[in-house]
Amino acid sequence: MLPAAAILILFLAYPLGLGVWLSFTDARIGRSGIFVGLENYVWLWGDNVFWLSVFNTLLYTTVASTIKFAVGLYLALLLNENLPFKAILRAVVLIPFIVPTVLSAIAFWWIYDAQFSIVSWSLRHLGLIHENINFLGDVWNARWSVIFANIWRGVPFVAITLLAGLQTVSPSLYEAATIDGASAWQRFRYITYPLLTPIIAVVMTFSVLFTFTDFQLIWVLTRGGPVNATHLMATLSYQRAILSGYLGEGSAIATAMIPFLLAAILISWFGLQRRKWQQGENND
Amino acid sequence: MTDALAAKAADPRSVLTGSIADHSEGMSYLETLPRRLVTVYLPLSIIMLVLLFPFYWMLLTSIKPDDQLLEMDKVSPFWTTAPTLKHFYNLLFETNYPLWLWNTMFVAVSATIVSIIASVLAAYAIVRLRYRGAAWVGGAIFLAYLIPPSILFIPLSTVVFQYGLFDTPFALILTYPTILIPFSTWLLMGYFKTIPFELEECALIDGANRWQILTRIVLPLAVPGLISAFIFCFTLCWNEFIYALTFLSTTSHKTVPVAIVNEFVDGDIYRWGSLMAGAVAGSLPLVILYAFFVEHYVAAMTGAVKE
Numbered sequence: 134m135l136p137a138a139a140i141l142i143l144f145l146a147y148p149l150g151l152g153v154w155l156s157f158t159d160a161r162i163g164r165s166g167i168f169v170g171l172e173n174y175v176w177l178w179g180d181n182v183f184w185l186s187v188f189n190t191l192l193y194t195t196v197a198s199t200i201k202f203a204v205g206l207y208l209a210l211l212l213n214e215n216l217p218f219k220a221i222l223r224a225v226v227l228i229p230f231i232v233p234t235v236l237s238a239i240a241f242w243w244i245y246d247a248q249f250s251i252v253s254w255s256l257r258h259l260g261l262i263h264e265n266i267n268f269l270g271d272v273w274n275a276r277w278s279v280i281f282a283n284i285w286r287g288v289p290f291v292a293i294t295l296l297a298g299l300q301t302v303s304p305s306l307y308e309a310a311t312i313d314g315a316s317a318w319q320r321f322r323y324i325t326y327p328l329l330t331p332i333i334a335v336v337m338t339f340s341v342l343f344t345f346t347d348f349q350l351i352w353v354l355t356r357g358g359p360v361n362a363t364h365l366m367a368t369l370s371y372q373r374a375i376l377s378g379y380l381g382e383g384s385a386i387a388t389a390m391i392p393f394l395l396a397a398i399l400i401s402w403f404g405l406q407r408r409k410w411q412q413g414e415n416n417d
Numbered sequence: 418m419t420d421a422l423a424a425k426a427a428d429p430r431s432v433l434t435g436s437i438a439d440h441s442e443g444m445s446y447l448e449t450l451p452r453r454l455v456t457v458y459l460p461l462s463i464i465m466l467v468l469l470f471p472f473y474w475m476l477l478t479s480i481k482p483d484d485q486l487l488e489m490d491k492v493s494p495f496w497t498t499a500p501t502l503k504h505f506y507n508l509l510f511e512t513n514y515p516l517w518l519w520n521t522m523f524v525a526v527s528a529t530i531v532s533i534i535a536s537v538l539a540a541y542a543i544v545r546l547r548y549r550g551a552a553w554v555g556g557a558i559f560l561a562y563l564i565p566p567s568i569l570f571i572p573l574s575t576v577v578f579q580y581g582l583f584d585t586p587f588a589l590i591l592t593y594p595t596i597l598i599p600f601s602t603w604l605l606m607g608y609f610k611t612i613p614f615e616l617e618e619c620a621l622i623d624g625a626n627r628w629q630i631l632t633r634i635v636l637p638l639a640v641p642g643l644i645s646a647f648i649f650c651f652t653l654c655w656n657e658f659i660y661a662l663t664f665l666s667t668t669s670h671k672t673v674p675v676a677i678v679n680e681f682v683d684g685d686i687y688r689w690g691s692l693m694a695g696a697v698a699g700s701l702p703l704v705i706l707y708a709f710f711v712e713h714y715v716a717a718m719t720g721a722v723k724e
Contacts, residue, residue, distance in 0.1 A: 138539070140531075140535060140591070140594050140595065140598060141558075141561060141595065141598060141599070144573065144576070144591060144592055144594070144595045145561055145564065145569070145595040147576065148569050148572035148573045148576055149564065149568070149569065149572070151572035151575065151576065152568065152569065152571055152572035155571065155572055155575070160575075204464070207460070207464075208461075208464055211457055211460060211461045211464075212461075214453075214457050216457070216461075220711075222461075222465070223715075224707075224708075224711045225465070225468075225469070226465070226468065227707070227711075227714065227715070228468075228469070228472065228704065228707070229468055229471075229472075231652060231700075231703050231704060231707045231714070232472070232700040232703065232704065233655055233656040233658075233673075233674055233699060233700060233703065234656055234658065234674075235656075235658050235674035235675075235677065235678060236475075236673075236674065236677070236695075236696040236699050236700050237471060237472075237475075237696075237700075239475075239677065239678070239692055239693070239695075239696045240471040240472070240474060240475040240693070240696060241471060243474070243475075243478060243689055243692070243693065244471060244474060246689075249486070249487055249689075251474060251494055251495075254494060285467070285468065285471070288464075288468070289468070290718065293715060293718060294718060297715070338563075342563060342565060343565065345565075346565035346566075346567040346568065347567075348566075348567045348658065348659045349658040349659065349674075352658070352662075352678075353678055367567035367659075370567070370571065371567075371570070371659070371662075371663070374571045374574075375570075375571070375574065375663055380571055380575065383571050384571045384572065387567065387568045387569075387570075387571055388568075390567075390568055391568065394563070394565070394568075398563060
């Protein structure tokens, strides 16, 4: 117990508190700051780039998580079918999750290249477009591109965990429902969905949390550009704190993420509680 | 009448009737092959194609000669006529790549071992030793799991600096466990809970102390859990980026992900071949590991979520 507690307190709890403290100081790299109260936050309140990053983060999280959930659930249902080579298929699906994000992001970087993009090339040769798509140079293109890359990476996780949940649902329930005349949608709505809810809540909490605080993908693909259009709060805080050296301001941005995260955790937590209460389950 | 209904519900129906447990055939025999072709195989293959294409492209780019990389009109870009290992050769003998691989491996293995030891003790203490607040500690660990690195890296960088760890592998070996310990503790708690009390009581009667119980009885029984935790932690370490980016500055100390992003870009000229070769070589150890331990990966992922 002790070693774990020591490491966690020294490198997790203490930094967390320190981070909040730093956000109230004007610390720079190489010198500790003095207490300046809410100055950093007041400054951020009037900072357009910060609000842009908040907007980007919310857009990124909402769109990516929703699509990840939809596609992940669909893929889980598909993989739950009787398929030949089922085991291999499932193993292969997880590969995007295993490969380090940075390395797959580099592959996406090359796929999104302005001049030599394979996607542009294919569409051009199919006659659908006449000029190359500027994936990462245009504001909205860049946003959709990073969102797509994020979805690509997140779907396997959602799909495989939901699949594990699906496999605990007994087929006899579906057979009984079919005999009672339930349609496919009703079977999904009244059997699959309720039984899957607890797992959905947990998976989505994780998914939302990690999408919200994403850093690697954006940093590799765009570094926040073009004109800050893809800056998330995490990348902006890195840029301000480490590259420009304004530790205080960077920590203020990082601290500003905490309320959002708490909200996400609480929502899923209460979702879970309600479900347990409805089903009369023991909380274990 | 029933036919009409069935036709109306054709699409989601076959998807859902297939939602069955592994061992039984369920109701899927009710469906005809052509319908399954459209509702199952077609969407599945599209999704698989999208999921796997970037890897194919990565691999292909890494073995293409330079002139074919940028020449897309003469030869089809989807294939290469003259595969070459030049990029891998450059990578291994003209850059620090082997060193970076070694760094990554060293950091990942050390951090994983530290975290596993810490979390075995922590998990055992939480699950088996009775003291007040055990449940509370468990909850705190789960919360710690939810704190993302991107909030912590700024204060951690000042901490690392104060302890004089900046730009050393120890900075990473000591900070990675903050991500790993909560996860593996949570996972191991699940495993320990499944080990029956009676075994430990027997051991106690036979005169074993707590430490002997842990090493002789609990750990051997929890081996699958340990493997899962180990592999998953290793993957997470290998994957980690933001700490490594922040805490390391010397080129020769960097880990693979950071080094690839920062060292392979000369001004505006991207060496795509080497870049992709680096990405392939960096992913390969994990993919090989994964291939051997698929079940453990899935167990780790779903175990951590289900608890």
